[in-house]
Amino acid sequence: MVRAADLLYRALYRGLLSRLPERAAVPLGQWGLRRLPLDRLPIFRPEDPRLEVTLGGVRLPNPLILSSMYYDTAILHRAMGLGFGAVTTKSITPGPRPGHPHPNLVRIETTHGPGLVNCNGFSNPGLEAYRRALAGLPHRVPLIVSAAGESAEEYVHVVSGLEEFGDLVEINISSPNTRLVYEWSSRPAELKRVFEAARKATAKPLIVKVSPDYRQANEETIIPAALEAGIGIVNCGNTRRVEEPRLSQRAGGLSGPALFAATLENVRRLRQRFDNRLEIIATGGIDSPDKALQALSAGARACSYFTGFITRGPILARLILDALLAARK
Numbered sequence: 001m002v003r004a005a006d007l008l009y010r011a012l013y014r015g016l017l018s019r020l021p022e023r024a025a026v027p028l029g030q031w032g033l034r035r036l037p038l039d040r041l042p043i044f045r046p047e048d049p050r051l052e053v054t055l056g057g058v059r060l061p062n063p064l065i066l067s068s069m070y071y072d073t074a075i076l077h078r079a080m081g082l083g084f085g086a087v088t089t090k091s092i093t094p095g096p097r098p099g100h101p102h103p104n105l106v107r108i109e110t111t112h113g114p115g116l117v118n119c120n121g122f123s124n125p126g127l128e129a130y131r132r133a134l135a136g137l138p139h140r141v142p143l144i145v146s147a148a149g150e151s152a153e154e155y156v157h158v159v160s161g162l163e164e165f166g167d168l169v170e171i172n173i174s175s176p177n178t179r180l181v182y183e184w185s186s187r188p189a190e191l192k193r194v195f196e197a198a199r200k201a202t203a204k205p206l207i208v209k210v211s212p213d214y215r216q217a218n219e220e221t222i223i224p225a226a227l228e229a230g231i232g233i234v235n236c237g238n239t240r241r242v243e244e245p246r247l248s249q250r251a252g253g254l255s256g257p258a259l260f261a262a263t264l265e266n267v268r269r270l271r272q273r274f275d276n277r278l279e280i281i282a283t284g285g286i287d288s289p290d291k292a293l294q295a296l297s298a299g300a301r302a303c304s305y306f307t308g309f310i311t312r313g314p315i316l317a318r319l320i321l322d323a324l325l326a327a328r329k
């Protein structure tokens with residue numbers, strides 16, 4: 001049954017979703033997620049206590065996290081029943097943002113496999129509207145709320161407003177699609193102030209999501225500053241900034257398997273450098289059971305993905321969880 005679902009999604013992706021223009025494929029995929037009660041199928045929910053992990057002291061039924069991209073609570077609710085141990089909201093900003101104009105997402109074929117480049121630009125309803133939306137979202141698995149801002153004050157505002165609705169709070173300092181957010185990594189001294197302020201704004205476990213484009217700064221200044229401020233979880237990481245003339249902004253964030261080698265290397269280096277003081281979420285290019293196993297064996301506490309959810313479909317979570325269980329035998 002799992003194998004059949006895998007083959008079926010591969011055929012759907014190859015035959016339809018990857019052929020439609022992105023502007024039609026994205027709403028179609030999201031419509032399907034909202035409307036089709038996939039989460040009622042038992043194949044998506046292998047419950048097994050051997051898969052449980054803790055992240056910042058919060059119990060996750062398994063170490064798979066849906067990475068930040070969706071803010072629609074109907075989709076997040078569905079995703080919570082599709083095998084993930086936690087799901088993440090899109091990064092929310094103080095006010096509503098329309099995001100960048102179309103084209104803001106394109107598919108890309110790399111030598112490593114299919115990926116995406118996006119310049120979404122944080123299209124989101126803004127803090128106040130999103131608080132109302134989150135109030136109606138039951139947590140079938142833990143929810144990670146994600147905050148983005150352009151000043152320490154903005155982060156504090158969003159973290160304080162969202163934290164009651166999340167089990168963990170992620171601070172996004174790394175999306176390459178808005179100049180001011182991406183540039184945080186080149187201002188480590190100011191980041192320290194952001195971390196300290198965010199730490200005071202919530203008692204929930206905090207995650208800092210870093211950029212693969214700033215490896216040295218991450219290791220030498222950003223993560224040490226986070227640890228000093230009392231933030232013990234790092235998500236490595238976000239998309240990598242690339243030029244992409246097809247996008248409205250002529251540049252965007254690359255996601256998918258081309259990121260994986262660097263993700264794995266980052267996990268290894270961070271584990272070695274920060275040992276058990278740091279909990280690591282591996283993100284970037286995980287689109288197969290083997291890659292998830294490699295990231296976890298390299299020292300990640302959890303691994304998360306978004307592009308794999310699109311290219312391999314919801315069944316990928318089940319395939320990874322089966323592989324994790326098989327590896328423990």
Ligand SMILES: Cc1cc2nc3c(=O)[nH]c(=O)nc-3n(C[C@H](O)[C@H](O)[C@H](O)COP(=O)(O)O)c2cc1C
Nearest residue numbers: 067068069091118172238255256284285305306307
């Ligand atoms: C269309 C799109 C929108 C995204 N929006 C966010 C966001 O709001 N906040 C964030 O931290 N990451 C965002 N990401 C980055 C993903 O969460 C993830 O870190 C990145 O895609 C690398 O993982 P992957 O290779 O598994 O996709 C977005 C990615 C895509 C493709």
